[in-house]
Amino acid sequence: MKNLNYCWRCGDSLEKKMDEGRERYYCGRCKKFVYRNAVPVAGVFVVKDENKVLLIKRRGEPHKGKWSYPAGYLEYDEKPETGAVRELEEETGVKASEQYLELVATLQLEHPDKYIVGNAYATNHEYTTGEVKPGDDAEDAKFWTIEEMKENVAEMESEKIIGAARKAIRLVGRLS
Numbered sequence: 001m002k003n004l005n006y007c008w009r010c011g012d013s014l015e016k017k018m019d020e021g022r023e024r025y026y027c028g029r030c031k032k033f034v035y036r037n038a039v040p041v042a043g044v045f046v047v048k049d050e051n052k053v054l055l056i057k058r059r060g061e062p063h064k065g066k067w068s069y070p071a072g073y074l075e076y077d078e079k080p081e082t083g084a085v086r087e088l089e090e091e092t093g094v095k096a097s098e099q100y101l102e103l104v105a106t107l108q109l110e111h112p113d114k115y116i117v118g119n120a121y122a123t124n125h126e127y128t129t130g131e132v133k134p135g136d137d138a139e140d141a142k143f144w145t146i147e148e149m150k151e152n153v154a155e156m157e158s159e160k161i162i163g164a165a166r167k168a169i170r171l172v173g174r175l176s
């Protein structure tokens with residue numbers, strides 16, 4: 001994990017200091033701790049034919065060329081459901097409704113310089129509109145079964161994605 005070097009308030013170098021039992025960054029000039037938090041992303045597993053989920057091949061770093069669920073950073077004031085639907089459409093062309101989203105999992109994902117919390121929702125493909133068409137951030141987009149995901153595990157960003165995909169399929173199956 002990348003170190004934090006400078007205070008965002010005043011630009012001075014940071015030191016490390018114990019606080020609530022853990023070592024944190026501290027600015028001696030501001031006399032304040034500089035907290036570092038996980039960054040939220042949100043995305044949607046679109047479940048089709050009760051056994052497949054829509055994945056995208058990432059065009060950018062990190063994990064360039066790997067398959068993952070369509071997701072992206074939340075805007076500062078954006079609700080997770082709103083961001084999830086927006087990212088799904090941007091990356092795959094598929095439009096989902098916030099009212100048909102079900103929370104599947106919150107995943108901790110590693111990024112080179114931060115930790116990410118992925119809010120993963122599921123929706124039934126029958127409740128979406130639009131043809132699958134990879135957006136600017138995606139090289140490709142297609143539906144995968146769990147078996148196909150397992151066979152291509154080297155291509156997948158993480159085992160966590162497969163676990164969440166399995167949960168998404170079960171959840172949508174129970175609801176329909």
Ligand SMILES: [Zn+2]
Binds near residue numbers: 007030031
């Ligand atoms: Zn400072």
